[in-house]
Amino acid sequence: MNTVTRPRILVVGAGFAGVECVRRLERKLSPDEADVTLVTPFAYQLYLPLLPQVASGVLTPQSIAVSLRRSKKYRTRIIPGGAIGVDLKAKVCVIRTITDRIVNEPYDYIVLAPGSITRTFDIPGLTEHAFGMKTLAEAAYIRDHVISQLDLADASQDPEERASRLQFVVVGGGYAGTETAACLQRLTHAAVKRYPRLDPGLIKWHLIDIAPKLMPELGEKLGSSAQEILRRRGIEISLGTSIAKAGPEEVTFTDGRVVPTRTLIWTAGVVASPLIATLGAETVKGRLAVAPEMNLPGNDGVFALGDSAAVPDLAKGDDSAMCPPTAQHALRQGRHVADNVIATLRGQAMKPYVHKDLGLVVDLGGTDAVSKPLGIELRGLPAQAVARGYHWSALRTNVAKTRVMTNWLLNAVAGDDFVRTGFQARKAARLKDFEYTDAYLTPEQVREHVEGTGRQE
Template identity: 85%
Template sequence: MTRPRILVVGAGFAGVGCVRRLERRLRPDEADLTLVTPFSYQLYLPLLPQVASGVLTPQSIAVSLRRSGKYRTRIIPGGAIGVDLRSKVCVIRTITDRIVDESYDYIVLAPGSVTRTFDIPGLVDHAFGMKTLAEAAYIRDHVIAQLDLADASQDPDERASRLQFVVVGGGYAGTETAACLQLLTSNAVQRYPRLDPKLIKWHLIDIAPKLMPELGDKLGGSAQRMLRERGVEISLGVSIAKAGAREVTFTNGRVVPTRTLIWTAGVVASPLIATLDAETVRGRLAVNAELDLPGYDGVFALGDAAAVPDLAKGEEGAVCPPSAQHAMRQGRTVADNVIATLRGEPLTAYRHKDLGLVVDLGGRDAVSKPLGVELHGMAAQAVARGYHWSALRTNVAKTRVLTNWVLNAVAGDDFVRTGFQSRRPAKLSDFEYVHSYLTPEQVRERVEEAVDLGEVE
């Protein structure tokens, strides 16, 4: 008899956590493991702003999947673009652009999320995202390039526009991105004697009335005060009405001349979820507390793409926020429940109380709320970096990150740009392939044809 086939979609915190636990706890002859992911690394997303600002090198937060683990898992380099839950077939577009049909007995859906955009004129054509490693590295190059171009320009208006930067999104990603990059430019401009430091302006805007409301009024106020003291202009209750190549129009009518618009206004579940033709909650797959999909055999979902009941809150309808903290622990629970299903054992409900929040604002600035204790300044910085460091999955990653932090603290920033972005701009539409997915009807038609041809069981 063939062994049961377990297919895991996605190599984020949830997917990798699940795969590694399955590798440790399954007997070698108990099941075959397959992981579908476009990139053979796990990205430690919370530290992405530090890559954009050059504090960390890109490879320090990209943990290779091929040099860790037990090497039992087959990796398919590509992206899942559709799933037929009834036929138990996943449609995959490989990195060679070939479409293949992968049969499974058990599937773990952890495809993560994509940047949430709205129907704002010019947004996807002129804004940068901050969701991938490539985007973070690209933004760093772009920001340093603006200093070089402003320094070389003879036009005062052009110089001023190149030295204004707009970040949309007052959550953790947007706030940390604005904070870290503002620190980079304020340090870098000292090396440009022709540039007036007063021309550098960072704008952080959000439609919400508060910055990072999860922190509470006290810590949220501390974060705002730290940023404003560093010259970051914070505008709340405001968003983008229109984006252009050389200016951005706010919803309050204000026009800001800029060549840099960074969009971090939230995320939505991967478009893969829409191909399943299953029940969703605000776009996320509706699952039980055991992280399995009602009405389907052997289907589990977790992470950003699943609306997982938050039993720790004790509130009806409460779901876990799409955070790394929950994703890592959900990965372990799903692995245990897949194994329990294989062995005919009862499943375990997911329950985890949030351990707290950490926000690294660069330099010595930070705010943290571990286990409900409010901290700011150096104490908060120690907690924030200590948490991130401990959450890195391998000793190699921990060593690289710690070395980068020490080097940056001792030697300061460097302001070298690679130049790879100088010829062609790369915006939101270039990094997230949201139009590559099939419709539920296309998935069914493809799988039915494959079954008729005998290509899948």
């Protein structure tokens, strides 16, 4: 069959959903059936749930970043860049490569799995002074930053400077925020023993959230257990509270408190990738509204899944229920949407996506954890075993599993290390610097670009 006549399948995003979809397509499609292309700015799949452990130094960055080019069997073409617009009518995806070149990529079938970005609000100083916890670079940067605060506080003769450098604020009482605060607090608690000039009592961690409870999905008992663990460690938890404004050396809470700090970590939820807004299609709370088969109604060959798609959660029996943006749904949706793409390609019927949630795990570092697998509430070591067992099994390759297990064992035996690598040490980087939210086009700009350049450059 001539190469030009083969259907072109374009997958956008190399997260859980996108990579699982590509792997399934490669396994089930013969080379002559279709050409598969993957668009991603990074040549790896990131295991997001373990980012807090990278930030705290328990895991190395490489251990949770799985190379997309590791297998010699992969035949997918990878475009190093990010999709910044999609013209559904012309069937063209506009891509900005990592060298800032704008290219058009025509497709016959497109799978949209661009993931999500950190949700921010119009709070003065937030994007200029806060850190996020959404990318590998952010996790590595935050680790360096937190250790540098200890170094600078130790060297300072100014009591006020010391106080501001030794206070840390985490906004967001979900899984990311809670685990980030828990893991980094353990890091500073262990590290301060190496700083005899610092009073351990000066180190203060604040975890705040506008909601009345931490991680309400865990239920009343487990949520209370998690709060008790954190408070016992000295983390100050403030619920029903958020940030009124942020500055370089202090943060003002909505309850009027002013906390001197040089570290504000913002993990207050996520929103769908701005790419979804370029389609001009119907959305549900910013996520693309799709059918249970994960196809976009009225648009042939368009599929969406993961954090950026509002996929009906049929397992709950509620017409308004949508699948939560979790790894376990993204993994299964990736495989399922690949099957539906293949079914469409072969003229077969698609199947709706149905998956019952397997439960939740929260790793609080050390021997502390709370988990709820299949509705069973666990605490302490049993919960920790389930949490780490789940994460370990979800890693895609044996190499990644070996690296993570080795890191865990080494940390358990040798303890934490406090190496500061100097990553971007002389250049401040905050939330706005890591997530390129200003790179996307409007629907009108997409159409003008495609019409002006043609379907293919």
